């Protein structure tokens with residue numbers, strides 16, 4: 001028991017900005033260059049890499065577990081299946097990092113740096129990424145299925161899923177601002193388009209012209225994998241338009257729009273924040289950085305716990 005306690009303490013070390021300063025001084029340059037190339041090749045990749053960090057951190061902490069292959073892996077959990085993307089880009093970044101400093105930098109840290117660079121290269125502001133995470137040895141499919149928020153969840157459920165990993169209601173609203181970039185599939189919002197909750201009409205909190213646009217993109221019995229931008233007003237640009245969309249009933253996902261239009265009991269604080277961010281992009285940018293650092297601190301493995309994976313898709317063989 002004592003030994004286990006010590007091991008746990010050993011795993012609770014602090015992340016630091018300069019963790020690789022002497023062991024891999026060119027790390028940030030290498031990652032930046034590779035993320036730049038990936039986004040140059042496909043603008044959407046910034047969004048996909050940002051989301052990977054979120055989906056990594058919410059399941060067993062930020063430990064690179066989302067990158068592991070296998071039929072029982074997180075990749076096959078409903079929130080990730082046919083949805084999470086960017087794994088090949090992470091492989092490319094990892095190869096470039098290994099080429100620079102072999103066996104030093106964890107996959108979890110590469111994902112964290114890539115998320116920050118993605119936001120910056122998409123037009124957002126930078127934040128200081130804390131480093132020193134080690135890679136986990138398990139991928140937790142049920143953890144991903146249960147712990148990641150669903151677009152069909154109520155705001156109360158979303159808040160409780162964030163609270164379960166130490167994040168606040170402010171973090172829910174702030175980090176939802178990530179939906180200023182990227183895309184969503186019809187299957188994840190088409191319940192809002194036709195016979196919403198048996199009413200025979202579209203979701204009343206969905207702007208009618210956006211509703212008709214999405215109805216033609218996502219017809220009944222159409223292809224659920226067709227995608228639409230989460231922020232129609234500035235698709236691949238990281239800005240605060242997402243919040244003004246919500247004020248104008250132009251949130252694509254139900255989980256977006258309820259931050260502004262949900263029932264009064266849960267939304268008093270979220271409405272105020274949406275309005276503040278919508279009118280003050282500087283406030284959004286600075287709070288987004290703080291919330292990303294907080295998310296990046298979810299249960300990191302440090303010290304001798306876990307490992308530095310050689311290949312982000314498989315645990316090292318002993």
Ligand code: HEM
Nearest residue numbers: 047048051054083149150151175178182183184185188255
């Ligand atoms: C608040 C609860 C959240 C819910 C319910 C949610 C749900 C979703 C859904 C359903 C999609 C579309 C997936 C698909 O079409 O297959 C999506 C995309 C995305 N999410 Fe979230 N999300 C949430 C929070 C976050 C957070 C905290 C971040 C990052 C900090 C984030 C970043 C993204 C990004 C960037 C995309 C676009 C990805 C791409 O285009 O590849 N989301 N989200």
Ligand SMILES: *[C@@H]1O[C@H](CO)[C@@H](O)[C@H](O)[C@H]1NC(C)=O
Nearest residue numbers: 023024025026027029100101
């Ligand atoms: C960092 O990269 C530069 C070239 O960009 C190179 O000259 C230098 O040797 C590298 N530093 C280390 C420690 O590898």
Ligand SMILES: *[C@@H]1O[C@H](CO)[C@@H](O)[C@H](O)[C@H]1NC(C)=O
Nearest residue numbers: 060138140142143144146147
């Ligand atoms: C998987 O995640 C759940 C939380 O949803 C946790 O209770 C469980 O211990 C995790 N399993 C492993 C093997 O890490």
Ligand SMILES: *[C@@H]1O[C@H](CO)[C@@H](O)[C@H](O)[C@H]1NC(C)=O
Nearest residue numbers: 194195196197198199200201
């Ligand atoms: C909408 O759904 C309700 C309840 O499921 C159903 O009774 C009704 O017939 C549907 N209306 C249309 C127009 O499909």
Ligand SMILES: *[C@@H]1O[C@H](CO)[C@@H](O)[C@H](O)[C@H]1NC(C)=O
Nearest residue numbers: 082185187222223224225226
């Ligand atoms: C999306 O595409 C995948 C892979 O091609 C397929 O298995 C899945 O059924 C499709 N999903 C929807 C909602 O159409």
